[in-house]
Amino acid sequence: MKVLVTGAGGFIGTKVVEVLRARGRIGESSITALALADQSLAWVPAGALALEGDLGSASALARVAEFAPDVTIHLAAVPGGAAEKDYALGRRVNLDTSLALFEALAVRRERPPIVVYASSVAVYGATLPEVVRPDTPLGPPLTYGAHKLACEILLADFSRRGLLDGRSVRLPGVVARPREPNGFASAFMSDILHALAAGERYTCPVSPQATTWLMSAWRCAENLVHAASMEVGADPARAWTLPVLRLSMGQIVDTLAGLYGADRRALADYAPQPALEAVFANYPLLDNSAARALGLADDGSPEALVLRALATRYPPPLRRRSQ
Amino acid sequence: MKVLVTGAGGFIGTKVVEVLRARGRIGESSITALALADQSLAWVPAGALALEGDLGSASALARVAEFAPDVTIHLAAVPGGAAEKDYALGRRVNLDTSLALFEALAVRRERPPIVVYASSVAVYGATLPEVVRPDTPLGPPLTYGAHKLACEILLADFSRRGLLDGRSVRLPGVVARPREPNGFASAFMSDILHALAAGERYTCPVSPQATTWLMSAWRCAENLVHAASMEVGADPARAWTLPVLRLSMGQIVDTLAGLYGADRRALADYAPQPALEAVFANYPLLDNSAARALGLADDGSPEALVLRALATRYPPPLRRRSQ
Numbered sequence: 001m002k003v004l005v006t007g008a009g010g011f012i013g014t015k016v017v018e019v020l021r022a023r024g025r026i027g028e029s030s031i032t033a034l035a036l037a038d039q040s041l042a043w044v045p046a047g048a049l050a051l052e053g054d055l056g057s058a059s060a061l062a063r064v065a066e067f068a069p070d071v072t073i074h075l076a077a078v079p080g081g082a083a084e085k086d087y088a089l090g091r092r093v094n095l096d097t098s099l100a101l102f103e104a105l106a107v108r109r110e111r112p113p114i115v116v117y118a119s120s121v122a123v124y125g126a127t128l129p130e131v132v133r134p135d136t137p138l139g140p141p142l143t144y145g146a147h148k149l150a151c152e153i154l155l156a157d158f159s160r161r162g163l164l165d166g167r168s169v170r171l172p173g174v175v176a177r178p179r180e181p182n183g184f185a186s187a188f189m190s191d192i193l194h195a196l197a198a199g200e201r202y203t204c205p206v207s208p209q210a211t212t213w214l215m216s217a218w219r220c221a222e223n224l225v226h227a228a229s230m231e232v233g234a235d236p237a238r239a240w241t242l243p244v245l246r247l248s249m250g251q252i253v254d255t256l257a258g259l260y261g262a263d264r265r266a267l268a269d270y271a272p273q274p275a276l277e278a279v280f281a282n283y284p285l286l287d288n289s290a291a292r293a294l295g296l297a298d299d300g301s302p303e304a305l306v307l308r309a310l311a312t313r314y315p316p317p318l319r320r321r322s323q
Numbered sequence: 324m325k326v327l328v329t330g331a332g333g334f335i336g337t338k339v340v341e342v343l344r345a346r347g348r349i350g351e352s353s354i355t356a357l358a359l360a361d362q363s364l365a366w367v368p369a370g371a372l373a374l375e376g377d378l379g380s381a382s383a384l385a386r387v388a389e390f391a392p393d394v395t396i397h398l399a400a401v402p403g404g405a406a407e408k409d410y411a412l413g414r415r416v417n418l419d420t421s422l423a424l425f426e427a428l429a430v431r432r433e434r435p436p437i438v439v440y441a442s443s444v445a446v447y448g449a450t451l452p453e454v455v456r457p458d459t460p461l462g463p464p465l466t467y468g469a470h471k472l473a474c475e476i477l478l479a480d481f482s483r484r485g486l487l488d489g490r491s492v493r494l495p496g497v498v499a500r501p502r503e504p505n506g507f508a509s510a511f512m513s514d515i516l517h518a519l520a521a522g523e524r525y526t527c528p529v530s531p532q533a534t535t536w537l538m539s540a541w542r543c544a545e546n547l548v549h550a551a552s553m554e555v556g557a558d559p560a561r562a563w564t565l566p567v568l569r570l571s572m573g574q575i576v577d578t579l580a581g582l583y584g585a586d587r588r589a590l591a592d593y594a595p596q597p598a599l600e601a602v603f604a605n606y607p608l609l610d611n612s613a614a615r616a617l618g619l620a621d622d623g624s625p626e627a628l629v630l631r632a633l634a635t636r637y638p639p640p641l642r643r644r645s646q
Contacts, residue, residue: 087484125559137458139479139559146480150473156462157469161410236448236462 001029003228004067006055006101007075008036009043011177012118015221016073018314021045026071027229035067037076056097061104071114071228072105074098080122080144082183087143094147099154106163115155116227119168121213121241123149126278131285132241141279152239159238167227168239169296172213173280174220176309186280189214192249193309196256196264207272208250210281215244216308218316219299230294243288243298245305255302259320324352326551327390329378329424330398331359332366334500335441338544339396341637344368349394350552358390360399379420384427394437394551395428397421403445403467405506410466417470422477429486438478439550442491444536444564446472449601454608455564464602475562482561490550491562492619495536496603497543499632509603512537515572516632519579519587530595531573533604538567539631541639542622553617566611566621568628578625582643 003020007013017036024031036044037051037060044050051063055076076097083090098117105113122145123138140146148170155166176190188205189212195202215223223242232238247255249270257264272281288298299305308316326343330336340359347354359367360374360383367373374386378399399420406413421440428436445468446461463469471493478489499513511528512535518525538546546565555561570578572593580587595604611621622628631639 135460137460137560140476141483141559143480143484146476150476153463153469153473153476157466160464161466236464237460 001026001031001070002033002035002067003031004035004037004064004069004072005075006037006072007077009038009041010075012171012174012217012220012224013038013075014043015217015314016075016224017045019218019221019225022314023225026225029070029229033067035064035069037064054097056092056100061100064101065104065107068107068109069105069113070111071116072101073116073118073224073228074101075118075224077118078144079183080120080142081185083144083147084142084185090143090147094144095150098147098151102155102158102164106158106161108163112159112163112165114165114167114228116224117151117155117166117168118224119148119152119170119239120145121170121172121283123152123170128282128284131287133287134290152237156236156238160236166238167230167232169223169227170239170241171220172215172242172244174215174217175305176217185276186212188276189280190309192252192268193256193306196253196267197260197306197310199260199264199267201267201269204249204268204270205273205276206249206281207270207277208253209248210272210277211246211248211283212280213244213283213286214247214299214305215242216299216305216316218308218311218314219297219305223296226295230296232294240291240294240296241286241288242296243291244286245298245302246283246285247302251302252306255306259303259306324349324354324393325356325358325390326354327358327360327387327392327395328398329360329395330400332361332364333398335494335497335540335543335547336361336398337366338540338637339398339547340368340371342541342544342548345637346548349548352393352552356390358387358392360387379415379423384423387424388427388430391430391432392428392436394439395424396439396441396547396551397424398441398547400441401467402506403443403465404508406467406470407465407508413466413470417467418473421470421474425478425481425487429481429484431486435482435486435488437488437490437551439547440474440478440489440491441547442471442475442493442562443468444493444495444606446475446493451605451607454610456610457613475560479559479561483559489561490553490555492546492550493562493564494543495538495565495567497538497540498628499540508599509535511599512603513632515575515591516579516629519576519590520583520629520633522583522587522590524590524592527572527591527593528596528599529572529604530593530600531576532571533595533600534569534571534606535603536567536569536606536609537622537628538565539622539628539639541631541634541637542620542628546619549618553619555617563614563617563619564609564611565619566614567609568621568625569606569608570625574625575629578629582626582629
């Protein structure tokens with residue numbers, strides 16, 4: 001089985017590559033070739049094919065078509081904050097390049113190639129019901145989510161045509177991103193973990209009651225790899241919101257205090273920003289039974305989420321080493 | 324008020340132009356300039372600006388931007404059957420050109436330009452609940468509908484950004500199209516009207532029990548013009564399914580028999596095709612109260628629908644002339 005990972009040099013992509021290497025297979029099938037696509041790959045494992053440069057360029061797409069992956073995990077994207085500031089960049093990367101990739105892969109073959117598309121919970125509207133279910137209407141409040149939703153619809157259409165076997169999985173807040181400016185409006189979800197674990201002060205831009213949907217990057221990578229082999233049935237939309245832990249910022253601080261010491265609680269203070277609160281701070285309950293039935297999974301507990309989120313190796317240790 | 328109509332030479336477009344000319348205004352505002360865009364305009368009314376050629380070309384888009392319409396009614400599209408057969412054509416016209424048009428219009432002005440987008444009930448899934456409501460999940464069963472839905476989402480995003488004032492209205496089966504090959508898989512809805520009114524035999528490709536959502540082209544044109552001035556409120560999706568008459572083919576035959584003579588009933592026979600039945604023949608009830616509250620309207624009665632559908636002049640006569 002030949003596997004392509006786009007955005008392979010990114011925060012989630014590097015972890016997907018680690019999971020693929022550690023397992024050596026997807027479902028029942030051994031990985032025989034691995035190709036990685038990214039603007040600037042810092043690291044290419046032995047034996048992997050690197051597709052550097054702009055994934056939307058004709059040359060990169062020709063190499064993708066030539067490689068003819070059985071499975072593609074499509075992560076390459078401009079994050080939400082950056083896409084909102086620079087419409088043209090977001091359109092080119094998040095919409096045009098994704099559609100061009102689907103088209104490059106959609107060559108009639110005996111078995112349609114599998115495409116796992118990293119969509120986002122940003123496809124949901126700003127106003128949500130008490131419980132989000134599979135039939136909750138969508139309505140992206142940012143251009144990033146609008147482009148993600150458009151790509152979900154376009155990928156489902158390629159699947160209906162029998163040209164691709166698409167699986168869109170909607171990622172929640174994935175933590176812990178590196179502490180650097182990254183264009184993610186949701187960066188605070190990661191920054192609070194780094195700061196409090198390291199014993200530093202942190203001013204949270206949403207209130208302690210603000211609830212978010214969270215997943216560690218390692219669990220996210222495992223879900224993306226699992227999505228490539230899960231039996232998806234006849235659902236024509238082919239899009240699933242990943243199971244999440246729904247946590248308030250207060251719960252996150254409590255979890256950090258439990259793991260790293262009660263003094264952490266005093267390090268957090270709050271200066272809520274209305275714009276961030278509106279988009280990221282009111283996530284309701286999520287009925288994720290359909291995604292669970294497919295074998296997709298959350299982190300299990302707030303403690304496991306924090307430990308996986310801050311772990312640098314795979315598989316991540318799920319107990320805190322005594323100091 | 325400057326008005327642009329795309330697809331102005333088409334079946335619905337010509338009727339939109341007639342309605343605009345007859346009324347001379349949109350809402351409270353007089354029409355001061357009219358531009359028509361189409362590949363091949365057969366007829367351009369005096370005083371109107373013609374934008375011929377490919378609407379997706381840089382030159383056509385530059386002329387659109389220069390004209391700077393206050394209202395655009397965007398009809399230009401490749402029909403569903405043709406888009407399904409020729410993916411590249413459908414993508415270019417129905418997706419790329421629509422998005423390019425939105426971008427050409429989305430220049431920050433004191434008041435965002437109004438864009439009425441002719442979407443389609445093809446955005447709904449093949450399996451629908453007993454009553455379709457505003458929150459019924461969408462899931463286009465054809466590429467045409469997938470591209471229409473993607474454009475609804477992209478237009479809503481331009482509206483959210485404050486760059487356009489978008490209003491997507493979903494058109495049902497619009498009758499009666501001319502009796503010629505036109506790429507519409509739904510052509511039978513029009514052909515049965517022409518044939519039976521003219522006293523000719525007609526073999527219907529769906530069963531007498533098959534229910535469809537119908538609207539006359541004149542009423543459709545009136546709705547599109549109305550959509551440009553209606554007060555839409557804060558609904559972020561900015562998409563409304565037009566009110567429709569839900570009629571079975573048997574009811575349509577009965578209506579034609581009532582208007583044109585009982586002998587018409589014997590002229591219809593049925594040879595249902597499963598592929599057409601699956602897509603066009605099981606339309607359920609439609610809760611269109613939200614669209615009605617905005618002033619959008621169906622034809623009122625099956626008789627009025629048939630008479631408007633077969634009328635060539637505006638306003639259409641709503642009584643059959645005695646013979």
